[in-house]
Every structure is written in structure tokens, then in C-alpha cells.
Amino acid sequence: MEQNTMQPHIRCSKEVGAAYAILPGDPQRIDRVLPFLDNPAEISYNREFRTAVGFFRGIKVMITSTGIGGPSLGIAAEELGKIGVETLIRIGSCGALQPGIKLGDLIIPAGAVRDEGTSATYIDKGYPAIPDPVLMQALLYCAEELGYTYHCGRIRSHDSFYTDIESEVDRFWGEKGILASDMETAPLFVIGGLRNLKTASVLNVVVEKEGELEKAINSYVDGGQAILGGEEKEIRLVLEMIYYLEQRKRDNQQIYEE
Ligand SMILES: O=P(O)(O)O[C@H]1O[C@H](CO)[C@@H](O)[C@H]1O
Numbered sequence: 001m002e003q004n005t006m007q008p009h010i011r012c013s014k015e016v017g018a019a020y021a022i023l024p025g026d027p028q029r030i031d032r033v034l035p036f037l038d039n040p041a042e043i044s045y046n047r048e049f050r051t052a053v054g055f056f057r058g059i060k061v062m063i064t065s066t067g068i069g070g071p072s073l074g075i076a077a078e079e080l081g082k083i084g085v086e087t088l089i090r091i092g093s094c095g096a097l098q099p100g101i102k103l104g105d106l107i108i109p110a111g112a113v114r115d116e117g118t119s120a121t122y123i124d125k126g127y128p129a130i131p132d133p134v135l136m137q138a139l140l141y142c143a144e145e146l147g148y149t150y151h152c153g154r155i156r157s158h159d160s161f162y163t164d165i166e167s168e169v170d171r172f173w174g175e176k177g178i179l180a181s182d183m184e185t186a187p188l189f190v191i192g193g194l195r196n197l198k199t200a201s202v203l204n205v206v207v208e209k210e211g212e213l214e215k216a217i218n219s220y221v222d223g224g225q226a227i228l229g230g231e232e233k234e235i236r237l238v239l240e241m242i243y244y245l246e247q248r249k250r251d252n253q254q255i256y257e258e
């Protein structure tokens, strides 16, 4: 498919001209990113895929929601790659699997257990679900600079919420040192690796370990303060990281040209 072809699901083409895409699951999270940007504009909304563009300190970014789960994340990531996006960073929510991780803390995944179906349709489970190392290093640096509480380590991406064994499964992975669960990070990392896209993820904790899942997610939707604070931090962190990367690129170019 030609790169400038209108993509069937995200309904965007190469005309957008952004190298960076920020990926919330929830289309409404885009409303909380737009106040950080200059000249923000929504450019498409089809199914769960809502896209807006804007500028952060002069850098063009697009924000595309991916919906819930690996299949729709996979469609969004593939179509974004086809229109020339090079770097995809998820801003998601997650449930903590370790004690001491609090609502609104940030998780920076260094890898993800591939406990979902989408990435398995691409390649054997032995293929690692890991972020781009440069992006991860930049996220850690910027989180330190911003003074945010974060936890970096392994997470798990899953496909189900309400099976009869959810709590046992969570306990199992918690005992293996897994920090948190979400549904899209592993397929994002795997598809990124296979398609030569740079990927990373930042997750906001919306359920504490063995917390009441439904109550906690209702509280997020209803505007729970700690959780919304975490969301604002993940947005700011990712934007600062994009700026930091662009500054570094510019400095390196200057050194090269001198
Ligand atoms: O808040 P988002 O980014 O959608 O992420 C999490 O929330 C959804 C489930 O409530 C899943 O998509 C999960 O990964």
C-alpha cells in the first residue's frame, strides 16, 4: 500500500507528517493531552481510533487512541507505521501486582509477558516484548528530572478481565516479580520490533494490588484525583521525553556539522 493512502481504520494518511505518535487506549484521554499542545486539532475519529495533532515546543506530535486490547492496538500501530510514524509511545493505565505501588504511580515497562493473543499471531512467544532501549533510557532520565515516582521493570499484557481465575493469575505473576498488568504493551513492543518502529510505554496505576478492579476503574472514569494526577504525569513525561530526544538529536547534528 502506498504510504500516502488513507488508512482504513485510523483514517489518516501520510499528509499528517508526524514522526511521533502518542497512544492512549481511551479516546477520551486525548482531551487531556491537547491542553499541553499548541494548535491542537482533532483530525479523525473512526471506531475506537481517534486522532489529534498538535505541536509541543515546535515538535509535531499525533495522538491516536488504540481502543482496548491487542487486536485494535495492532491495527493502529501498523497503520501508523504505514503513514511514516517512526516512534510510538503508549500512555496507558494498568493494575499493580506488587505491594507498595500506589494509585497514580507511573510504571515504565522494561519488558512485557506476552500473555495475549495478538503478538502470538505474529511470531513465536520466544520473541521478546521489549521497548526501544534509547526511548526507555530517555523516559527514565526525564522521570528523574521531573521528580515523578515511577517503577521500572517487567509487566504483563493480558486479554481478559472477568474470567473465574483472574485473581489467581494475578497472584501468580505478582509472585514472579511482575509489576503490573495492562493489555496493549506487549503487542506494541513485538509489532515495533518486527516493523522497525521505536516503541515505549508509560502506565498510570489505576488499581492497587488486590484492589477492587471494578470500583477502581469506575473511580478513574469518574475523575479520581490520584489517578487523574498519574495520567497528567504520564502525558507530561512522554512530551518531555520527545522534546529531550529532539534536543539531543539537534545537539548531535551540531557536533557532527562543526
Ligand atoms: O487505559 P488504557 O490505555 O485503555 O489501558 C488499560 O485500560 C483498559 C482496560 O480498562 C485496557 O486497554 C488496559 O490496557
Ligand SMILES: O=c1cc[nH]c(=O)[nH]1
Residues within 6 Å of the ligand: 093, 094, 095, 096, 181, 182, 183, 206, 207, 213
Ligand atoms: O488488571 C488490570 C487493571 C487495569 N487494566 C488492565 O489492563 N488490567
